[in-house]
Amino acid sequence: MKNSASKAIITIVSMLTASAAWAQGTTGDSGGSSIVLYSLISVAVLVFFFIVVQVSDSLLVIESKQSGAAASGANFSLFPSWKELFAPRLPEYLQHKPMTILKRGHDILLVGEAAKVVDTGITAKTYAVQPVNFIGISPIPKMLVEEGAEVKAGDPLFQDKIRPEIQWVSPVSGEVIAINRGEKRAITSVVILADKEMKYRKLSSFDLEGGTREELVTYLLDAGAWPLIRQRPFDVMADTDEAPRDIFISTFDTAPLAPDLSFVVEGKEEAFQKGLDVLGKLTTGKVHLGLDGRGKQAPSKAFTEAKGVELHYFHGQHPVGNVGIQIHHTKPIGAGDKVWTLGVQEVIMLGRLFTEGRYNAERIIAVTGAELKEPKYVHTYMGAKVGDLIDGNLSNDHVRLISGDVLSGAKKTAEDFLDFHDDQLTVVEEGDDLTVFGWLLPSLNTPSISKTFPSAFLPKIKFRAETNTHGEKRAFVVTGTYEKVLPMDIHPQDLFKSILVGDFERMEGLGIYELIEEDVALCEFVCVSKQPIQHILREGLDMMREQS
Amino acid sequence: MKKALLKFFERIEPDKKKSPFLHTLYDGFFTFAFTPGTVTKGGVHIRDGMDLKRQMVHVVFALLLLYLFGMYNVGHQHFVALGQYPAFLSGFHLKLIYGIILMLPIFVVTHVVGLGIEFYYAYKKGHGIEEGFLVSGALIPLIMPPDIPLWILALSVAFAVWIGKEAFGGTGMNVLNIALLARVFVFFAYPTYISGDEVWVAGLEKIAAGAPAHYGWIHLSVFNPIFESFGWAIYDPAATVVDGYSGATPLSLAFHSGWEAVTSHYTPAQMWWGAIPGSVGETSKPLIIIGALFLILTNIADWRIMVSMLGGAAVMAMLYNGWGATEFMNVPWYYQFYMGSFWFAMAFMATDPVTATSTGTGKYIYGFLIGAVGMIIRVLNPAYPEGWMLAILFMNVFAPLIDHYVLQANMNRRMKRAKASA
Numbered sequence: 001m002k003n004s005a006s007k008a009i010i011t012i013v014s015m016l017t018a019s020a021a022w023a024q025g026t027t028g029d030s031g032g033s034s035i036v037l038y039s040l041i042s043v044a045v046l047v048f049f050f051i052v053v054q055v056s057d058s059l060l061v062i063e064s065k066q067s068g069a070a071a072s073g074a075n076f077s078l079f080p081s082w083k084e085l086f087a088p089r090l091p092e093y094l095q096h097k098p099m100t101i102l103k104r105g106h107d108i109l110l111v112g113e114a115a116k117v118v119d120t121g122i123t124a125k126t127y128a129v130q131p132v133n134f135i136g137i138s139p140i141p142k143m144l145v146e147e148g149a150e151v152k153a154g155d156p157l158f159q160d161k162i163r164p165e166i167q168w169v170s171p172v173s174g175e176v177i178a179i180n181r182g183e184k185r186a187i188t189s190v191v192i193l194a195d196k197e198m199k200y201r202k203l204s205s206f207d208l209e210g211g212t213r214e215e216l217v218t219y220l221l222d223a224g225a226w227p228l229i230r231q232r233p234f235d236v237m238a239d240t241d242e243a244p245r246d247i248f249i250s251t252f253d254t255a256p257l258a259p260d261l262s263f264v265v266e267g268k269e270e271a272f273q274k275g276l277d278v279l280g281k282l283t284t285g286k287v288h289l290g291l292d293g294r295g296k297q298a299p300s301k302a303f304t305e306a307k308g309v310e311l312h313y314f315h316g317q318h319p320v321g322n323v324g325i326q327i328h329h330t331k332p333i334g335a336g337d338k339v340w341t342l343g344v345q346e347v348i349m350l351g352r353l354f355t356e357g358r359y360n361a362e363r364i365i366a367v368t369g370a371e372l373k374e375p376k377y378v379h380t381y382m383g384a385k386v387g388d389l390i391d392g393n394l395s396n397d398h399v400r401l402i403s404g405d406v407l408s409g410a411k412k413t414a415e416d417f418l419d420f421h422d423d424q425l426t427v428v429e430e431g432d433d434l435t436v437f438g439w440l441l442p443s444l445n446t447p448s449i450s451k452t453f454p455s456a457f458l459p460k461i462k463f464r465a466e467t468n469t470h471g472e473k474r475a476f477v478v479t480g481t482y483e484k485v486l487p488m489d490i491h492p493q494d495l496f497k498s499i500l501v502g503d504f505e506r507m508e509g510l511g512i513y514e515l516i517e518e519d520v521a522l523c524e525f526v527c528v529s530k531q532p533i534q535h536i537l538r539e540g541l542d543m544m545r546e547q548s
Numbered sequence: 549m550k551k552a553l554l555k556f557f558e559r560i561e562p563d564k565k566k567s568p569f570l571h572t573l574y575d576g577f578f579t580f581a582f583t584p585g586t587v588t589k590g591g592v593h594i595r596d597g598m599d600l601k602r603q604m605v606h607v608v609f610a611l612l613l614l615y616l617f618g619m620y621n622v623g624h625q626h627f628v629a630l631g632q633y634p635a636f637l638s639g640f641h642l643k644l645i646y647g648i649i650l651m652l653p654i655f656v657v658t659h660v661v662g663l664g665i666e667f668y669y670a671y672k673k674g675h676g677i678e679e680g681f682l683v684s685g686a687l688i689p690l691i692m693p694p695d696i697p698l699w700i701l702a703l704s705v706a707f708a709v710w711i712g713k714e715a716f717g718g719t720g721m722n723v724l725n726i727a728l729l730a731r732v733f734v735f736f737a738y739p740t741y742i743s744g745d746e747v748w749v750a751g752l753e754k755i756a757a758g759a760p761a762h763y764g765w766i767h768l769s770v771f772n773p774i775f776e777s778f779g780w781a782i783y784d785p786a787a788t789v790v791d792g793y794s795g796a797t798p799l800s801l802a803f804h805s806g807w808e809a810v811t812s813h814y815t816p817a818q819m820w821w822g823a824i825p826g827s828v829g830e831t832s833k834p835l836i837i838i839g840a841l842f843l844i845l846t847n848i849a850d851w852r853i854m855v856s857m858l859g860g861a862a863v864m865a866m867l868y869n870g871w872g873a874t875e876f877m878n879v880p881w882y883y884q885f886y887m888g889s890f891w892f893a894m895a896f897m898a899t900d901p902v903t904a905t906s907t908g909t910g911k912y913i914y915g916f917l918i919g920a921v922g923m924i925i926r927v928l929n930p931a932y933p934e935g936w937m938l939a940i941l942f943m944n945v946f947a948p949l950i951d952h953y954v955l956q957a958n959m960n961r962r963m964k965r966a967k968a969s970a
Contacts, residue, residue: 334966406593430587436550438583439601446597451846452606453597467587471599472676475720478603479906480850491907494955509959526596528603534591
């Protein structure tokens with residue numbers, strides 16, 4: 001219908017053009033007028049043909065979109081696209097791949113990237129499982145062991161009181177030496193002194209092909225693998241009785257000094273693929289893998305050649321590697337949706353249950369930061385003691401230890417333990433020093449997105465960041481800065497304001513379900529008013545969770 | 549240096565319990581001299597170097613050139629009216645000193661009143677002194693006529709800060725632009741001091757041939773002897789306004805008799821470069837544009853508001869050209885940008901982040917409407933031939949509504965997606 005209308009319009013327009021030209025041509029009496037006439041006619045003809053070609057070309061593109069052929073990323077138009085002409089040539093591995101390019105975001109470049117060697121000589125003596133790492137469980141779980149008990153790696157330590165089927169197991173074998181309690185007798189950590197030689201609880205084998213989903217869930221719960229899975233919205237413990245809409249895994253981390261997951265996965269490709277197979281069975285939808293499309297080199301084959309999953313390449317700056325951003329650009333979370341997310345090392349652990357028949361909590365931790373003599377990767381187990389990992393490696397003792405990255409990690413002391421999901425330990429200097437006219441100086445060592453610092457003109461510069469707030473807390477004044485670092489169709493400032501006033505409808509409408517702390521961490525970093533954005537978001541998430 | 553300064557601050561620190569007001573003051577100056585050593589707790593561990601002080605002070609930097617030019621131009625206009633030193637740079641020392649003597653009290657009064665109220669509320673509410681007035685206080689002297697009586701200025705600043713800001717909860721909470729609120733207060737309460745042809749040239753009894761110039765003791769007894777000792781020209785207390793001089797601004801000329809009348813008084817180049825009577829900071833377009841570019845390049849002001857405001861004003865002016873009912877409408881649309889305070893309003897007033905729209909799309913709409921509404925007021929309003937102050941305040945009130953619809957669109961989009969997938 002539309003098509004025929006546009007054709008009719010084109011015909012009429014071209015006729016009018018021609019007749020107008022004709023009228024001009026006949027009234028004129030010099031020889032020049034016929035040249036004008038012919039050139040006008042030829043232009044009209046050219047325009048006519050151009051329009052015909054253009055219309056049919058757009059129809060072709062629409063058709064390819066409707067049939068789903070365009071999803072492969074190929075260009076179905078007759079003309080080369082703008083990107084093809086002017087964008088830098090894509091490296092070989094990205095040709096004709098579905099690719100999302102995000103313009104907004106910011107990479108914070110810090111000194112102290114981990115050297116690409118895995119140190120296996122460092123062994124932490126104690127390890128801990130910390131119930132406080134999990135949201136959506138009862139704060140006082142039911143203990144299954146007592147202090148002094150001997151456990152094997154994979155033996156249950158405690159279970160949730162609300163959903164007793166969920167249990168946590170020991171990452172290592174050894175003796176339970178402490179059960180620490182915090183406020184209101186909530187258990188903060190269960191500490192295990194590790195054996196020199198690991199002993200594992202042997203798991204019964206499971207037939208992945210033949211077994212049903214229910215049997216698989218029961219098997220994973222028993223093996224203690226359930227806490228590996230995180231559920232969105234709210235970033236909580238996954239439901240055991242409901243299958244997620246989809247499962248998302250980001251295979252690259254863009255946070256400051258984050259570990260290179262292609263390097264981490266080396267030698268564990270088989271376990272990773274097995275983990276993906278297991279996840280494929282757990283969801284009614286698909287398993288989506290977010291891949292790094294930023295570099296010249298392709299990511300690890302474990303990712304690019306993963307089977308049974310859907311691959312999506314992403315290009316951009318941090319937080320493009322965050323799974324939340326990738327979900328938003330793949331299949332956003334709406335009200336009522338539940339999706340699961342896992343880290344790469346968690347997928348590997350899941351796979352090892354089946355390839356090795358045991359709960360193997362080995363992982364590779366990137367020990368990073370400018371205040372270390374030697375930033376490197378360390379081979380250890382989940383929940384290792386922080387002090388043991390950096391023993392003798394500090395070049396400065398006025399430092400902050402962070403489990404995770406500098407944006408969304410948790411502050412730790414040397415006596416504390418790495419958090420459950422973290423695969424990074426960052427050490428930065430404490431910046432509790434006064435600076436004379438600090439708000440005015442053009443400092444070169446202050447990471448910022450602002451162009452009022454000279455570092456904005458040195459894009460490759462790396463900073464020795466410290467923990468100073470660089471200013472005091474103020475009311476929301478400036479607008480538009482959060483949007484610059486949050487590549488999502490979300491109005492962050494208005495969302496945060498709606499959380500502060502407790503407006504549920506607006507929070508939901510403005511997309512609170514699509515966010516967790518790590519996604520807005522950069523907003524907090526750039527905040528001119530020094531507001532505690534991640535804390536505000538978590539309050540909002542808690543409010544929404546209580547409502548539902 | 550740093551240690552000595554710290555020691556000095558330690559010595560003068562007042563007791564927090566005994567004199568809380570003094571301690572608030574002290575805290576304000578301390579955080580001005582030192583970025584405090586506070587570290588992050590929870591959340592992010594490192595923070596961007598940008599804070600509100602830095603943000604605000606860069607706006608003040610963008611205004612510095614305007615201050616220099618504005619002060620000089622105040623002196624220049626004074627002497628043009630007297631028929632002395634008609635070339636822009638002749639009588640340089642006289643013009644500069646004249647401007648400084650005039651502007652310094654305005655600047656001081658603005659800050660004493662504004663900061664006084666700000667400090668008092670900071671003390672009363674027990675929070676640190678916020679930086680909002682840093683910019684408002686720098687803007688207000690630039691948008692006042694040079695001869696504004698100081699008590700009116702003080703009253704207007706007090707009104708703006710008290711009713712406009714503190715009543716709404718302080719920095720970041722105000723609905724209306726503080727600087728413009730101060731100006732609009734003068735405009736409605738004391739209209740004879742801020743409109744008409746008489747007020748834009750300083751230091752004259754009145755604008756009529758033969759009216760004497762007015763100099764204070766500081767000109768005659770302090771600076772005249774100094775200039776004399778150097779052998780330079782001095783202020784002449786016997787000078788009078790020359791024949792045929794009118795202090796009319798281009799806008800009022802254009803309103804009454806069109807572009808012809810404007811060009812008979814001022815050349816377009818003169819208007820563009822700013823050697824014309826007007827509010828202190830608004831006359832020099834190139835310097836304002838430099839300031840605006842500085843703000844855009846440092847990402848402090850939003851280019852979207854500026855560009856769409858320019859668009860809105862241009863479209864409206866073209867429509868008037870097409871309509872052509874009055875002399876003013878027939879002024880070529882591009883010459884509208886040579887007159888009045890459009891550029892200043894665009895660069896420094898419309899872009900105030902607190903009172904503008906907060907959403908990206910909203911900023912385009914907001915800017916465009918300011919441009920259009922401001923041009924309507926300028927051309928059609930018979931009482932006052934300039935529209936930006938009123939247009940911006942008007943759109944300040946509508947900014948939340950624009951944002952509401954932009955956010956609603958976002959919410960609807962999300963809802964639709966949820967329905968489609970369900």
